[in-house]
Amino acid sequence: MLTPVGASLLAKIVNDNAGHLTPRGALRFFASKLAPTVFALFGFSAAAHGFDLQQLSDQLAKPSVIHGSFIQEKHLRALPQPLVSKGTFVLAKDHGLLWLLKTPLQQDYRISTQGIARRDANGWQTLPNKSAGAEQNRLFLAVLQGDSSGLQRDFDLQLQGEAEQWQLTLTPRSLLLKQVFKQINIDGGTLVHSIELLETQGDSTVLRMQDSSADLPLSDAEQHDFAQ
């Protein structure tokens, strides 16, 4: 009978706070979501025999380790020169990604099932991104394992070209994503060559992968880095 005050106090368990996460959730998400998604696409190391997305996906799982170096160019609308940085990366199917920035400053990153970590003097520090982390890792791992369905839910995927030279274009589906960026272009041959991220506001980031090779296994040091 009584619609008890106590009960409604208990109901407070849930109250309006759910609404509080709206903009904050969005911020969190944008802050750390996109980059790993893009990097996950490394997995598309295309030894693709046709132009079929499925075939491209099927090839993802094949190379277990890819080593290479990268050049990252950040084109900011207001800067005449892009911000250029260089380094090396290791993508290991079963472990994740090591992203080692060398110049102009040194900084190591790691993406794994545990989330994004950054190395400082005390070792790997997992970045606090509790809320967005789970989702982005899910997506990341889905891609690593050759499951493009995760990506297809959020993006329109268009594959052009041939196995030795292809281009994958990702166009965001949701209004939300469209407000942030226009398009992601991935070029590749046997392996991924470059990833270009075009933001809606005019800035863009280009990642060029060079000397990628799937020949070497993980070194001890790399295994150690993934293990921590």
Added chain:
Amino acid sequence: MPSERLLPRLFLTLLVAVLALAGWQWRHGAPLSANLMELVPGNTPDALELQAEQRMQEPLNREILVLVGHADRQQAVNVAEQLGARWQASGLFEKVQWNLQADLPALRAQLLRGRLSMLAAKDREQLIDHPDAFIQQRVQALFDPFTGFSLVPSQDDWLGLTGRIQNSQPQSGAVQLDIGSGALIADADGKSWVLLRARTTGNAFDMKLPLQVADLLQASRAQATEHGAQLLAASGLLYAASGQQQASREITWVGGGATLGILLLLLLAFRRWRVLLAFVPVLVGMLFGAVACVALFGHMHVMTLVLGSSLIGVAVDYPLHYLSKSWSLQPWRSWPALRLTLPGLSLSLATSCIGYLALAWTPFPALTQIAVFSAAGLVGAYLSAVCLLPALLKGVDLRPAQWPLHIAERLWLMRSGLIKRVPSAVLLVWVLLFCAGGLWQLNSKNDLRQWIGAPPQLLQEAQAVARITGFQPTSQFFLVRADNQQQLLERQAALGQRLEQLVNMDKLQGYLALNQLVNLPAEQQQLREALNALPAHWQPLLDLGVPVGALQAEVAQLQALPTQDIDAALLGPLAEPWRTLWLGPVDGGVAAMISLQGLSDPALLQVQAADLPGVQLVDRLGELNRVFAATQISAAELKLMSCGLIVLLLIVPFGFGGALRIVALPLLAALCSLASLGWLGQPLTLFSLFGLLLVTAISVDYAILMREQIGGPAVSLLGTLLAALTTWLSFGLLALSSTPAVSNFGLSVSLGLAFSFMLAPWAGRQKHAS
């Protein structure tokens, strides 16, 4: 006699007038209320506190939160989308939201506007004290491929203040944004749970809406199950709906059960169909009670109806008084029988009213209403029993069944036999020993939860929702007052520091305060000044190619940002969580609240507010529990006072000794009931005490009946037995209520009635007691 014609006419005139008044009161539909807040002590003299409380409560009573769970994330989103559309179309909600389309331009504008006012303390200190490190981190962020992404483009914010504000926003809960659908999703128990939120057009205390929402939810559950999805829901509305369903169920059971039982009893005892007219005073009593309640309080609470339905058993006692005389008074005629019992009837009305009205002085609006309802109802029942019913029963030749009288005679003989062997004084000693033993074991327990008859399933779901989403708002909050905004923010910051310690100790999950949203004007000024020193440190940014002109322009722009006050800071989408916390200018000052999440020990909070000026903990739950405990004492005092009044009243007809005896018996009965509660292992609650308060009033009636002994002891005992049985039929059924408070009430009244009946014969003159 002329009065035999005049009285019914006068009464019918009155009845018509009351009926007309009732019709007018109900012209806009039933003036019923289900708002429990009206029933608990509203001893909040402070208007501001009340306003704050309402502000915190409002969403509870209007919002419903649903989690749509499915092992497959996309399925969960699909089902949520379907439900969202269905709910939107239902017309019950002013807003239904299952996905989020963030207004990014507004977010950007707010971040840019708030670069000085919203920068977190840690970042502010770094900019002021370690500008080198500040610039270094900015350079790093520009290269960082993982965290470098900001809503505001770099050229609008070279120093990266918006990015820092973004990252320092307090984060709570386990709900994340699903990128594609915009849905808010939490993962738990191997399922993805999509959050669906709806805000109703009315609140939980609307009489229809909660039931409609509950129905819709039930239909939605079925729909979700078809798709293999599970729904979890939490809302004050659902408690309201379940409460209303329960109330109508219990009114049917208590009211219906009591009515049927009493009618059956009347038929069995008096064997005349027309004797069922004795129920007329009951109906009139209900009418009078309802009309008086609405006239005094503007409306009637459903709880009054539930507890008031037990009035049936008391109201029917008046006709029983003279109907039972038919066992000794042959031939029985209605008017003479009435004249014979009129003094007793009137005394009985007076004592019952005194007992009921004593309830009105407790600080419980619930009981005040019940008291008014009952007192007015009794007056109505008395008037109809005295003025109308004898006319209706005129010419009825009552030939009651003899078996009840035989039972009464046997009981009387048993009692006499007992007294012969064991003198009354010895019996009294035994009774007192019984009482002492029971009282020794009696525990007192007072908790607001006794008011809650919520089904466990509702509670479990609410808990599951809290666990999955990670939101655990507490009912306690802090109210902070100050002379001006500056002082308010300072006071909040001082409290915030203490709360921070609780958070670090895992005693508190988090809190929300305005000073997290906006910096003090002085702090904003410090930042402005610190910016002057920045050019000496920003060489690393220039090295990247950032034009010096752009940096200078940005600093100039930052320094020109107006100092934001609370009102300005609350504009924009990021401020949404804080908006309800701001109470604005009040009483020549300002006030705001601090809300809390995931509290483990409420006792810790009181300590936090100590010696902080203007800070007050609002703990409605704890406060109510304290009021409950305090009221127990005042209820006991009221009981004694009402007894004193009744003694005064009874001195006239029975003399001082007789009056004392008549009042002492119900008191002894109450004591025995208390002891029985102890022996039964039942706690003494405020409600059992109220029940006993009531029993005192009712059972004085039995003592009077036994004292007067019109028609001999056996007939009087039979009258008492019938009265007690009818009363017990209605109150005893309350004991079956699923609301602990109500069932507790019913139990103690039942016990009290039983003891009153057993003790009533001792009200007789000395010679009977020997």
